Amino acid sequence: MYYLKHSLVTLLIVFSVFADVADTFAQSTNETVTSVAFPEQIILHKTFNFLEVIDKSDVLKQEVKQNAVLRNLAKQYAGRVEKALTSCKDATCYASALKWSEQEVQTIHKELKGLYSGNSNFRNALTKTLRKESYHHKYKGEIDSTTIRKAWKDTALGLNHILDVYFAGKGARYPAIDSISFDTSDQNFVALIHQSLGSEVKAQDQKALFYKLPMHAALKALELNGRDEAARYEPLLNGYNKKPYQALKGTSWDKYPYSMILVLGHGPEDPAIALDAGGAHYCEVAAQMYKEGVAPFIVVSGGNVHPYKTPYNEAEEMKKYLVGKLGIPDEAVFIEPHARHTTTNLRNVSRMIYRYNIPDHKPVLTLTNPDHSKYTLHISDRCMRELTYLPFRGMTKISDETNAFFPEPEAFRVNPFEPLDP
Known part of the structure; x- marks a missing residue:
């Protein structure tokens, strides 16, 4: 994932937000995180x-x-x-x-x-x-x-x-x-x-x-x-993704230029920080895009990645912020909580599109900071090196902060060198 340096004041503001919204969000989603046997x-x-x-x-x-x-x-x-x-x-x-x-x-x-x-x-x-x-x-x-x-x-x-x-x-x-x-x-x-x-x-x-x-x-x-990272949050359709999945049936796809707004993960380096300030900012941008009708859904992507063995999940924390703080409907926000790299942000969302029967002829819009967006635009070589295939096609620059791509079924191939997110 790509990281930004932010002022201490901004980080403290973002961290304090979660103390206020976590309980409200948990009640609205009925999501309970408990310790369980190894899955x-x-x-x-x-x-x-x-x-x-x-x-x-x-x-x-x-x-x-x-x-x-x-x-x-x-x-x-x-x-x-x-x-x-x-x-x-x-x-x-x-x-x-x-x-x-x-x-x-x-x-x-x-x-x-x-x-x-x-x-x-x-x-x-x-x-x-x-x-x-x-x-x-x-x-x-x-x-x-x-x-x-x-x-x-x-x-x-x-x-x-x-x-x-x-x-x-x-x-x-x-x-x-x-x-x-x-x-x-x-x-x-x-x-x-x-x-x-x-x-x-x-x-x-x-x-x-x-x-x-x-x-x-x-x-x-x-x-x-x-x-056990690969098993966390599963089955997603009984948890965080239940309501947005149910909302798919009533979606008028022709009204929207994109199927999803994909917010790429921004993991904080401080283990005490739940949501990076960059992640919070781009959640706010995505929320505004959603309200303007850019796409019927937002998908937030990122696992428990940084720092080492962090208890915080990038996607989960971004959804909490979108729903609990920004007021975006629960049923409009999917999470993809397993990706550990930009390559797998794209791959896992492509998998989600096919699993959930989301139209694959409609592009996905990626959203992140300009440097990360430029990097994502040219990520094909890394995908071939690490995944040995491309999980997308037609990656195109839309703005300094956004790109668009179409999913590819090849995304379903397992990566044997990523047991935490195969």
């Missing part, structure tokens, strides 16, 4: 959807169990973990034992491809379950062996990346906000890893599923580090 199923659904699809199907699980190569690989993997349990003295050692090797990744791909091509039970069940259970709706088109290869590659890369970052303490793309919570030699941390793996490895002979133990390890790595 394993939601994380699995978003991050390892391909493995979840297999695990949800009795047919697929049975075919995987009966495959001698995959069954033997599961046994070898469990043996490697058992050895680690007796020899590892730090978390880095566990990460090395738990990661899939390049050879294992290739072997698994070969067997999955063979099952898909030569086993009609496996092929039919996988195709049916992918289309039914896929969180990202990325399997609406033709499913073939290339689809399987891409899905498996993303899964393997994502699992190894999580273990590298959250057990081994290396490889975070943006360490200032995404890095491990522990020293890798912290013996309390090591003991927790040992305990969680020890109880799971005992069940492997009965399960004989190549993905169970690695998947458990990756989810446990996120849990031990307190990294």
Whole structure:
């Protein structure tokens, strides 16, 4: 996200506003934030959807169990973990034992491809379950062996990346906000890893599923580090986005030049500040645009990003300000509370447009400060570097503070290197 320097006076004014409006907004939305158990199923659904699809199907699980190569690989993997349990003295050692090797990744791909091509039970069940259970709706088109290869590659890369970052303490793309919570030699941390793996490895002979133990390890790595960001606020349609989603049905889209006004996140550097002054300012600009009929909805985008492990969510705080302070109707403001970068601000809102059946032929208007807006106009190279695709098309400058773009279905592809917002 892009940050602005503001005077202390302005920051204090913005911070004090939230003391006045938070209770009012909470009552109007019936939104309650509580401490809950680690949301394993939601994380699995978003991050390892391909493995979840297999695990949800009795047919697929049975075919995987009966495959001698995959069954033997599961046994070898469990043996490697058992050895680690007796020899590892730090978390880095566990990460090395738990990661899939390049050879294992290739072997698994070969067997999955063979099952898909030569086993009609496996092929039919996988195709049916992918289309039914896929969180990202990325399997609406033709499913073939290339689809399987891409899905498996993303899964393997994502699992190894999580273990590298959250057990081994290396490889975070943006360490200032995404890095491990522990020293890798912290013996309390090591003991927790040992305990969680020890109880799971005992069940492997009965399960004989190549993905169970690695998947458990990756989810446990996120849990031990307190990294549940991808699951927070879900399901959005039962919370902050319920009223605006219901309002979509009655929207006369032809009346508006844009489908949404997208306010990009501005995270404060001070952990005591809930809403950055820049974010508050552009909420005010968006509110005026909304009143002038520029778009029927405002969408505020940004996760729990800055500073490291901040308790404040950029999108949530901006919606509080828009509704509680500026008087914009709750049903006119969507939140997108997961994006951690400008690339994913655009990607996640593109996903939202397709999920919510918002017209994709109508452009989205982005709103931010002039420097950030200029940067966003030329963000294609970063998208290709970090996402490997463009989640939008037709990015065009409208003013110094605004650009316009159209969503692209490619946005549904998972980013294996962003487990906090895949």
